[in-house]
Amino acid sequence: MIERENNTSAEQFNTLPPSCPVMAPLVEKKQETPRMLSLLFEIPDVNQPSFLPFNNRPGQFVMVWIPGMNEKPFVISYLSRAGFGITVMVRGDFSRRLAELKEGQKVGFRGPFGRGFSQYNEIPRERIAMVGGGCGMAPLSLLAESLPGASLIQGAPSEKDILYLDRFPNQIVFTEDGSCGMEGLPTDWLKGYVASDFDMIYTCGPEPMMKSILQICRKNNISCQVALERYMKCGIGVCGQCECDGYLVCKDGPVFSDSELLNMPSFGNKKRDAAGQSVSISSQASSKTSCKTN
Amino acid sequence: MIERENNTSAEQFNTLPPSCPVMAPLVEKKQETPRMLSLLFEIPDVNQPSFLPFNNRPGQFVMVWIPGMNEKPFVISYLSRAGFGITVMVRGDFSRRLAELKEGQKVGFRGPFGRGFSQYNEIPRERIAMVGGGCGMAPLSLLAESLPGASLIQGAPSEKDILYLDRFPNQIVFTEDGSCGMEGLPTDWLKGYVASDFDMIYTCGPEPMMKSILQICRKNNISCQVALERYMKCGIGVCGQCECDGYLVCKDGPVFSDSELLNMPSFGNKKRDAAGQSVSISSQASSKTSCKTN
Amino acid sequence: MSIDQMDISTQLCGIRLKNPTILASGILGLSSALLERIAGCGAGAATIKSVTAVERKGHNNPTVIAYEAGMLNAVGYSNAGSVAAQEEFAEVRSIPLPVFGSVVGQTPDEFATAAERLMKCGFDALEIPLSCPHTPGYGTLAGHGTPEATERIARAVCAVTDKPVFVKLSPNVPAIGELALAALEGGAGGVTAVNSMGPGMLIDIEAARPVLDFGFGGVSGPALRPVALRCVYDVYKALRNAGRKAPIIGVGGVSSGEHAMQMIMAGASAVGIGTAVYQRGVSVFSEISNELKHIGKRLNIAHLEDMIGAAND
């Protein structure tokens, strides 16, 4: 007796989505702050399934390849028919080499990968806040473009460190030295009376900052989505390098919701280095600590 | 300068249509003549892209695999939702093993492959003839089913050798011994006054017979399509084994048109054996010579 | 026969697996938490990412790249070292499925050092890959793919653990059967066939250089499957011809129940799943088990184990 239902054919799973980098030339460099700059690239051939910038959802990331050097995750911070861009904070060898690229030079891209921010139409725009610090502003920038009317809140050490001021003139700025906007940390402000103004907070920045925001949200019954950073190798959910308490940041994340974060004791506490060794995350919530990975 | 038009991406050609056999169980055996029988099989799982019986066009062929023995080309001669069948003339080891199969035993199929008969709606049915001999009737049977009203003409040595008499009661039969239908060869009849009754003749049978039909057609300005047989290995246009004057019978054929046949000096004269050695085809046009390959 | 009537359990040196799917080494198995998750996805067993005696950073990125027919990787054994691993996997016995440790080294001594440390955690078995094609000092790049080296390393490792040891073999060798016999000679309880193939290379024509930072890497996935099937077939035959009985874990390109059944018919007692995690996600384990049950129903197979080696005349 032969039966036919539910007979999965082997052929269905014989091919793989390719993930080879696609090269794109640098067309413009834009110094955003003393330590951060945006790099704008031409959109390469759109037929290549391993790099589809227009599929990008805010919060997803792409792998950026400098041939002969290394490849690291970045988020797309500018996107239009004219091209796409990333915003880089110069921290180590790789980001320095990116910053030194000349116009016309090509860099490889694959992605976008991972899960971005979830957006809910039923939440009124004025009850949504995005809170960023450092290069954590990068993923929030595209999100802010898609959510006009929502509050964009940025924390920075000083006036010169503020990102995208022209791009989002309505953003609420905090500086630690008070040189621009309000003095202090966005978290202090949120902790106070304003928290209850929001139903949803999206955040990306130093992990201790994000951790306090999560705590504020829980206390005030606000939904929260957090974009994490972990050391990535494959970027496609295979090597396990980016794992955080059983979650794969590259595939299950980088954006996690409040309920998921509650299952992650490492959130705000531990990350893994290039060898996979678990190391602790410094607990200072200041945005001075450059990019959120520190 | 980057330009995007006409930039073929490599990924398009990275996968192949699979061609692994799909097993189907024998459900019925039907002795058609002393030397020929039809085997009816259940349609196997339809999700397997390497065997799609319902894609079959009359004149195409499938590769039939007896595991552990060999695999040879046959045409589908029966096809319905209930199953499909092939008609086998017992000639050598392989066809004998096929004839000895028991119900429930499984045989592998892949295909259909090649180019079948081309059908032209503008030719009135009554001006179409199909002329077959021996197991050449097999591909014509499905064609005849799709062309009701056209003339089906069969030549056989004797009454007992006639195929599909019940299935096509209106067919015109010739026997060499006159035991059934008209006495003689269909070619002799065609050569005479009736040739001009037709605009298109489809033929499959002994190659010398097909050659005379082609000659008759040329003389009378009738279109002609001929199904050839050549020794096949891969069946998919790779190995070159089935070549005939630069044509691949498995891929460009097995059906060829009159104009193509004019470029084939080997037609009716030469074929290749299993080693690829060129051997001559006996020139006797009798349908006695079992199947058309002789 | 209903789909739930097929017994798809299998056995490896006394370790019973509820189904034949095993997470292959190097895929996800970096932490206890991930193993726990894999257990929840219905895997029959899991293997940890290979551990070296001391920490290694591994190769630079790109380390893993997929193309349509397979995956290339040159991770270069990045890992936190055996001391950290001992800590990471201290609670491995609480994970509800059999877990295989995995260690590599440059010398038999290094293998033994790492193995001794790691096995204190309580792994159910230990796998030793002698077959990595892209890490200088290790695997085939260190000549570990010869019968002599295989036997020597297997012996050194078996001396420090009572648990069954599986030697993981390379497909890139002239006679894989001999390596399997050498592994058993050295005391191994079974073999894993195979590690990734090649090595292979992908080239980016705009950058005019190899895509993997290391230049080349091991090929896995669909591209590897036919070679892996042949290797398992050869190993099964070699063991049978030598009158030895030992289980084979078949690894390479398995991404469906049909592929798993092919491996088992070639001679495997269980199947490793690596690249298919990329193709189908972590649910691949329960999906393959389910597909196997449907195949069992269709082909009227009551016990998966009866099919081991069925295609191996």
Add this chain to the structure above:
Amino acid sequence: MSIDQMDISTQLCGIRLKNPTILASGILGLSSALLERIAGCGAGAATIKSVTAVERKGHNNPTVIAYEAGMLNAVGYSNAGSVAAQEEFAEVRSIPLPVFGSVVGQTPDEFATAAERLMKCGFDALEIPLSCPHTPGYGTLAGHGTPEATERIARAVCAVTDKPVFVKLSPNVPAIGELALAALEGGAGGVTAVNSMGPGMLIDIEAARPVLDFGFGGVSGPALRPVALRCVYDVYKALRNAGRKAPIIGVGGVSSGEHAMQMIMAGASAVGIGTAVYQRGVSVFSEISNELKHIGKRLNIAHLEDMIGAAND
């Protein structure tokens, strides 16, 4: 730069090819008429199916099976023998493209016998595969994949012909570069890298047996490409490091202009096309040439030959 400005011609031991695509041996090259047809399809050159001294029936069917990631074949060198081949290809000089002969044998003498006979036809060059993975008595199954055998057979063949000889190497060897050097040592003018891989096996689970009648066969197509690219890369590097100059024909999984460019950047002077004939039909030759011209325009490359080895640091 317009697409017609790129010069995609290339050169192999003095033989000029108008484009780098070469019909690989064993695909279609059974008759003069088929070579003629391939010439009309825009190939840069063509290789005949390998010929043995005397006729061979080859393996039973199935002999060639495709699966999504590649093709497996175990044709078993079916051919009508060198006497018949001499007749078949008597007019080879009238075919309007360079044609490579191809001969195999079990011993150096058999190679030489077949080569001597065949080369009377006037082939432009001769290829000798020492690398078939699925025909007992031939190729790697006969130990032809060692440096010693390679040099010995190359020498025997070079003794009977003045035309350039290309030794076709196997990807299934530990150090392909050494084989290439051995081939040159034996007098070869260049090398072809590579033959099919593995061998591999496909299993039908309903029949519970291998699909290829011979059991296993060589793997070609996409599955082979990364391994072939690495082999060409390794051969190019080995020749350069040894200070030898000789052209490489890169074969394995090339089915687009991009793949051809990858091969060339790895170090090939021309590319063989086999399985892609199944994927894209006989028009593949002109299509790949056309794609190469578009790549040339996009990357601003005026002469394809300038790119040979460009990815080989």
